[in-house]
Amino acid sequence: MLRVIAALTVGAILAMGASVAIVNVATSTPEPPDKPLYNYGGR
Amino acid sequence: MDHAGGARAGVDDVAVRVGGAPRVNLVRHVSCDDALRVLPERRSTIRAPRVPVGLPAALRDRGVLSRFAPALTGLFLGALVLGPALGPGFVLRYDMVFVPDPPLWTAGSGLPRAVPSDFVVALLSLVVPPQVVQKLVLLAIFVLAAAGAAALVPSRRTVPRLAAAVCYVWSAYLAQRLLLGHWALLLGYAGLPFVVLAAHRLGEARAGAFPGRVARLALALVPAAVGGFQAMLVSALVLVAVTRTRRGLLAAVAVSGALSLPWLIPALAADAAADPAGVDAFAARADGPFGTAGSLLTLGGAWNAEAAVPGQGLLWSASVRLVVAVVGIWGFLRAARGPAKVWGPRLAVAAAVGYGIALAGATPFGAAVLKGLGVFWTGFGPLRDGQVYVAPLALVVAVGFAVVVGGLARRDAAGRIAGAVGILAPILALPTLAWGASGSLRAVDYPADWRRVQAIVAADPAPGRVLVLPWNAYRAFGWNGGRVVLDPAVKLFGREVVWNDTLVVEAAGGEIAVAAENPRVRRLTEAVTGSDAPLEAVFRAEGVRYVLVEVEAADRAKADNCTLNGSRYRCRFPEADIVYTGPDLLLLRLDRSE
Numbered sequence: 001m002l003r004v005i006a007a008l009t010v011g012a013i014l015a016m017g018a019s020v021a022i023v024n025v026a027t028s029t030p031e032p033p034d035k036p037l038y039n040y041g042g043r
Numbered sequence: 044m045d046h047a048g049g050a051r052a053g054v055d056d057v058a059v060r061v062g063g064a065p066r067v068n069l070v071r072h073v074s075c076d077d078a079l080r081v082l083p084e085r086r087s088t089i090r091a092p093r094v095p096v097g098l099p100a101a102l103r104d105r106g107v108l109s110r111f112a113p114a115l116t117g118l119f120l121g122a123l124v125l126g127p128a129l130g131p132g133f134v135l136r137y138d139m140v141f142v143p144d145p146p147l148w149t150a151g152s153g154l155p156r157a158v159p160s161d162f163v164v165a166l167l168s169l170v171v172p173p174q175v176v177q178k179l180v181l182l183a184i185f186v187l188a189a190a191g192a193a194a195l196v197p198s199r200r201t202v203p204r205l206a207a208a209v210c211y212v213w214s215a216y217l218a219q220r221l222l223l224g225h226w227a228l229l230l231g232y233a234g235l236p237f238v239v240l241a242a243h244r245l246g247e248a249r250a251g252a253f254p255g256r257v258a259r260l261a262l263a264l265v266p267a268a269v270g271g272f273q274a275m276l277v278s279a280l281v282l283v284a285v286t287r288t289r290r291g292l293l294a295a296v297a298v299s300g301a302l303s304l305p306w307l308i309p310a311l312a313a314d315a316a317a318d319p320a321g322v323d324a325f326a327a328r329a330d331g332p333f334g335t336a337g338s339l340l341t342l343g344g345a346w347n348a349e350a351a352v353p354g355q356g357l358l359w360s361a362s363v364r365l366v367v368a369v370v371g372i373w374g375f376l377r378a379a380r381g382p383a384k385v386w387g388p389r390l391a392v393a394a395a396v397g398y399g400i401a402l403a404g405a406t407p408f409g410a411a412v413l414k415g416l417g418v419f420w421t422g423f424g425p426l427r428d429g430q431v432y433v434a435p436l437a438l439v440v441a442v443g444f445a446v447v448v449g450g451l452a453r454r455d456a457a458g459r460i461a462g463a464v465g466i467l468a469p470i471l472a473l474p475t476l477a478w479g480a481s482g483s484l485r486a487v488d489y490p491a492d493w494r495r496v497q498a499i500v501a502a503d504p505a506p507g508r509v510l511v512l513p514w515n516a517y518r519a520f521g522w523n524g525g526r527v528v529l530d531p532a533v534k535l536f537g538r539e540v541v542w543n544d545t546l547v548v549e550a551a552g553g554e555i556a557v558a559a560e561n562p563r564v565r566r567l568t569e570a571v572t573g574s575d576a577p578l579e580a581v582f583r584a585e586g587v588r589y590v591l592v593e594v595e596a597a598d599r600a601k602a603d604n605c606t607l608n609g610s611r612y613r614c615r616f617p618e619a620d621i622v623y624t625g626p627d628l629l630l631l632r633l634d635r636s637e
Contacts, residue, residue: 014363028353
């Protein structure tokens with residue numbers, strides 16, 4: 001029983017963290033670069 | 044396993060008996076492989092797998108389902124990751140450039156970066172539309188990678204094989220390289236597990252079986268060979284480490300050398316130079332809270348901050364990925380002392396060397412060494428983007444993580460939950476990779492101007508190069524959602540294209556300009572950017588017939604003489620004929636004889 005609870009707890013924590021990460025990313029909308037020329041990238 | 048448990052067993056469990064008496068505690072929760080290895084003479088005692096009903100006959104054998112489960116999982120995950128990229132049109136992002144009607148052959152100078160991958164794409168495009176070719180290639184990466192990682196797990200149980208497949212496919216490495224458009228490298232990544240298997244078998248082949256094993260190695264290297272130089276170099280790292288005997292090593296070097304000829308010959312013949320600044324520009328970087336070393340350990344750390352999966356740097360994601368990596372390495376080291384003891388330690392060495400190369404560029408001493416090597420010989424240039432060589436570590440982590448998950452996934456309620464959590468953990472650590480990495484990948488169609496210009500140039504039998512302006516390599520077109528991409532004009536024509544391959548990277552200390560590899564570009568940059576003088580004479584002398592100008596939004600609004608046709612570059616070619624002008628492109632012809 002203890003192993004079941006432990007496995008469920010780990011799964012729930014992972015699912016919760018993933019949900020927060022998705023919401024976090026979905027609510028931020030970074031502006032795309034508005035110019036035809038662009039650098040290869042940034043470090 | 045207890046005997047009662049054996050009686051309830053499905054495909055994964057076996058009843059092991061010795062001399063008619065049950066040997067309790069001999070092996071607990073063993074896989075078919077493990078059991079066969081323990082007692083090969085008792086194969087007849089393996090219980091038949093339970094057969095699910097309601098499926099087509101070919102699929103009613105759970106062995107068949109289990110066998111193809113990793114590949115099907117890879118296909119599903121590929122569809123999940125690519126999402127909007129599988130719609131109509133082309134996916135254009137960084138170095139991933141597919142064009143309509145790709146030419147079979149284009150002359151080029153500098154180092155051959157898309158050889159033979161572009162040729163293979165053009166060849167396939169003769170029978171399948173290039174948009175479809177791109178999607179099939181991208182999906183194939185996921186399917187191959189998943190199936191390969193699962194094949195390396197020293198167990199036939201479905202749960203650990205699925206864990207390996209998911210862990211290898213849903214990794215920061217694959218994600219970042221996909222967002223950098225390095226699909227050709229990812230072909231090598233996908234084929235890497237098969238290279239390990241083939242190299243291992245090559246080392247233990249008897250004389251009669253040796254030619255067949257060499258052929259299988261060549262087959263395993265095909266994805267990397269199609270990918271080109273980066274994919275082959277990563278594969279070579281693993282190949283050299285895993286192949287055991289001297290005869291096997293010689294054969295491996297010969298096969299990989301032969302498959303490398305398409306890019307090796309032009310690379311050795313090219314008059315190209317590798318700018319040492321590239322080491323600073325493309326060194327691995329920290330993309331999370333654990334520094335560069337930690338980022339590489341979590342299979343991230345690619346140089347470009349804009350190629351990170353949204354949310355990848357969050358403490359949550361980085362922490363879970365670090366736990367997966369550490370658990371995976373621990374599990375692999377355990378397996379390397381047991382069922383994978385022949386090839387495991389050798390793959391671990393390849394992973395350690397790859398990790399060392401990746402980390403080297405981020406340290407002052409390592410960077411100095413890499414710069415020195417690059418100056419000594421251009422052939423060391425590929426070492427500057429060191430994160431590429433973390434691929435063997437990704438394989439180690441995936442296999443090791445699968446071994447641990449397999450150990451936890453017993454056939455009770457807790458074991459099933461643990462198995463499911465283990466399989467899903469890599470996805471939950473980086474959930475924003477789904478759906479085109481949260482919108483970072485999306486298929487778009489080229490505006491009509493592009494196809495018209497391509498057709499005009501293709502219809503002209505007169506020889507001559509095509510010059511592409513503005514004088515920069517990368518674009519962020521509005522019609523491509525502002526996603527940065529290598530100028531598609533570079534691959535649009537069956538003629539040599541003159542373009543500026545100087546790479547500009549923004550860094551904390553200011554811009555880093557990695558000088559062009561193409562010697563012609565190094566010569567012409569001063570003429571293009573040094574003044575506003577007309578350029579016709581300069582480019583006629585270079586054999587340029589067409590000038591393709593991609594019209595900038597800022598210039599469209601202007602109405603002076605120089606921007607009459609939508610581009611400031613019109614003034615630089617005052618006597619050139621206007622062949623085509625549209626909202627996005629302006630095509631000029633320098634040669635007025637026709």
